[in-house]
Amino acid sequence: MKNEHLYLVTYDISDPKRWRAVFKVMKGYGEWLQLSVFQCRMNSRRHADLTATLDQIIHHREDHVLLMDLGPADAVDPRVTSLGKTFKAVQRESIIV
Structure with missing residues (x-):
C-alpha cells in the first residue's frame, strides 16, 4: 500500500480490563514488540481509525497512549x-479476505 507510515505505539493503561481491551485492538493493527509496545504500518485512514478506537477505550485522566510516526514505511530503516x-521490522504483507 502506498502512503503507509511506520508507527511505534506505546501505552500505559492503569486498569487491567482497559489494558486488555487496548492490547486486543492493537493486535489488529500491528506487531507486538513488548508488553505495551507495538509497531504498525498504517495509512492515514487506519491511523485515524486506530486513534478514534483507542480514544473511546481509554480514560483520559488515568491512561496514556503514544503514537510515534517514524516516517514513510518504505523509506524507514529502523536503527534498533x-x-x-x-x-x-514490520514488512508489508498481502491480506486476503
Missing part, C-alpha cells in the same frame, strides 16, 4: 539495538 530477543 536489540538485546535478548531478535527485533524484526
Whole structure:
C-alpha cells in the first residue's frame, strides 16, 4: 500500500480490563514488540481509525497512549539495538479476505 507510515505505539493503561481491551485492538493493527509496545504500518485512514478506537477505550485522566510516526514505511530503516530477543521490522504483507 502506498502512503503507509511506520508507527511505534506505546501505552500505559492503569486498569487491567482497559489494558486488555487496548492490547486486543492493537493486535489488529500491528506487531507486538513488548508488553505495551507495538509497531504498525498504517495509512492515514487506519491511523485515524486506530486513534478514534483507542480514544473511546481509554480514560483520559488515568491512561496514556503514544503514537510515534517514524516516517514513510518504505523509506524507514529502523536503527534498533536489540538485546535478548531478535527485533524484526514490520514488512508489508498481502491480506486476503
